Amino acid sequence: MLFNTFDYFIFLPVVFALYWFVFNKSLKWQNIAVLAASYFFYGWWNWKFLGLLGLSTLLDYYYGFFVASPNRKKAKLFLWLSVLNNLGILAVFKYYNFFITEFESAISVFGIHFTPWLLKIALPVGISFYTFHGMSYVFDIYRGKLKPIQNFVEYALFVAFFPLLVAGPIERANHLLPQIQTKRFFNYQQAVEGCRLILWGLFKKIVIADSLAVVVNQIYDAPGNYNSVSLLIGMLAFSFQIYGDFSGYSDIAMGSAKLLGFELLSNFRFPYFSRDIAEFWRRWHISLSSWFKDYVYIPLGGSKEGKFKAFRNTIVIFLLSGFWHGASWNFIVWGGIHACGFLPLLFLNRNRKNVSDIVSEQSVLPSWKELGQLILTFTFVTIAWVFFRAHTLTDAVQYLNQLFFGLFNENLIESIVNAKGKRIFLFIIPLILGDWYFRRNERQLKQFRFQYLFYFVTTLVILYYFLNAKSDSFIYFQF
Template identity: 50%
Template sequence: MLFNSPSFALFFPVVFVIYWFASRKSLIFQNLILLIASLYFYGCWDYRFLFLLLFSIGLDYFTGLYIGQATKVSTKKIWLIVSVSVNLSFLGVLKYYNFFADSFATVLSGLNFNVTPAFLNLVLPVGISFYTFHGLSYVIDIYKERIKPERNFIDYAVFVSFFPLLVAGPIERATHLLPQIQRKRKFDYNQAMDGLRQVLWGLFKKVVIADNCAEYVNLIFDHSDTYSGSTLLLGAFLFSMQIYGDFSGYSDMALGTARLLGIELLRNFAYPYFSRDIAEFWRRWHISLSSWFRDYVYFPLGGSRGSLGLQVRNTFIIFLLSGFWHGANWTFIAWGGLNAIFFLPLLLSNNNRNHIEIVAKGQVLPSLGDFFRIVTTFIITTFAWIIFRAESINHAISYIGGIFSTSLFTVPQIKPGYLLTLIAVFICIEWLGREEPYAIARLGYKWPRIIKYAFYYLIVIALFVFAGDQQQFIYFQF
């Protein structure tokens, strides 16, 4: 069930009405309805994987209780190991077994050993990386005594399975979401309207920008050996716009939908393509994942403390793990490693926290220096996205080699027409709204009422007039 599908357009109003009107006097009913709706939502993808989701919920719920009740550190550690090992085992087998088996066989064949690996014919459960990380952070936080275990099973189950974030994040923390689940929500008109605006902008990003870009990106990447360097460069640019529109669009819809239910989720994007260096980009892109690795892997490894060698090691571990989290392909690992290389000069020169505030805050235009830095960061980010999108390392090398050829200076063979105009308008709106949680949160807020609502209606019209062919959300595969 996609956020931009007719089935969700039927599903959510029913949940909304029952949630606010049939259960408005009872917290228990509110959470029970959220749990039932979330399990139904997940079951619509593949009901067979409901068991895995429920098993993961039960595993972390009970291990959390056992850790909280234990009086010995050794006992706490045993239950932590049980939770982490079982969770990662499921994730490893379902997501990475075939990758490791194939890689191992390739290595052995290079040593003149012929091995035929046994592959598993399994479908990857949608959202498994996201809800696994929800549970892991909860158990680790209990072990570190940052939170106490939740004894209400329904409340905990809602925290893990809350349907707006279940299949593609953001990756929530128990410290942030559980307190909201534990208290009764009252309908807030302003919060709901804010949520509707964010859903609308998320739909525009996904339906108008990402889905239209996807048609050209798929064509160019799938037949990259037949296109000129300029066309391949265009394909790389369009993929940068596709993945941002697709994933940040999903996050906007998730956050907006949650607001309609009286719940605030963690922000996942903060205008990453307006970043002035790669460190700022990673503070603004997929924030919930970056912060998860920072808090649960990078800091425990020592972070930026210790010798220079340890800092470099920790940086590469984080970026490689981030790449590997995205999927079982060497392209993702190479993409993570390349971003680590981009990040390293900033770390070594102690310039990785130069740009904390949003660019050109309070100004209409950036300075020439900031504009140059934004363009440079976007170029190297787009270069890395080529490896991320490629089918294999060889495909990535071939694609990049095709760009850096004499045909780079020719007219692209594919002309996206009005799509480039739509992207330009999209970038302008994002720029004007860059100081807000999402681009149209306050844009036009002080305009005359008729003009403000005409702007919203234009976005709605664009959803129908310029909608691309419906595409699966990219991050559903992760």
């Protein structure tokens, strides 16, 4: 089930009503109800993969007990079994076809040819998210941060909680499990915040991201048909499409969770207002980057064992992060580009320069220096997105090639006049202004004058775009 469908707007109020009015007397029944709802939510997409979700949950649940063993050798063995199990699921369903075709083309260089057997099934939605939930649970137990949970329903709910099941945020066991185990009480302020987040998330997804998607798809599907300014517009549009799409999804997820009394980890904190790449990664898909930091970067030694290891570990997590997004060289290169942006900062010890604050925290507008930093970071990120969005690496290189050569060779005025998709600015500008206005308050929209008029108009606009066309699926569903 998608968040931006009519089905979800029947599903969510029904779950809300059952949760607070029928099962509110018992925590156990509340958890069972949400777990059943989560499986229903997942099965609505494809019930055949419910078994895989159930199996993955069950295995990690049992691994948890073994990993907690005081016998460290045994614990380590089961930790590795859990890792193999989760990565094995990912390897089969997500990466098998990629590896086998790459292997086939590699050995064909030596004149050995075979027709690889390919898996012809859809990638189970959310597989990268729920396997990472399972791994974080087992890792935390191994490190002694968490005790294995006795109640299977509580653990299963941690893995399959519907707001985050298919596209995150990737929750931590030590953040979500205590909430699952504690009696929840309805909190008016939390529920209102939830509704606001859902509304803003829908606006970003349905109005902004889906409208930009039309332009992006046209330009990226046939970049050769467009002039350089159109290609520039296509790049810009994708930067904001993916942001609107994914952060919109995260907002709806957080809003839905709030309605049921849960607080999820924040996934985005105005990433396009970052002053360098290091800050960007502290603001973009935070739950994934912090997952890699905690469970890969730090166990590898982090930055504590000298510059060389810090460099190596940084490259590893960026490449892994890219590969996590999909079985394609595009994503690996995309990760590599970001690593290239990050390493100079690490070398100069400037990677933690902008950790605690947001740009222009004390002023309305950024200084010239800050503006320059924002533009530079955004440009870097936007160029990297070309590798993320293009169909192949060759397409991405051609896209950039055509763009840069075009900018120098074409008549710029003519290109601007004839450019495709100039209307994207109608969608991008409100998003930038909205984010800029709220940047100090993170995601909490506070009360303000005429707020009801604002909600009224926003809902009307969402309805207009919602009914306008078949809404695109969320980009991160494919991961």
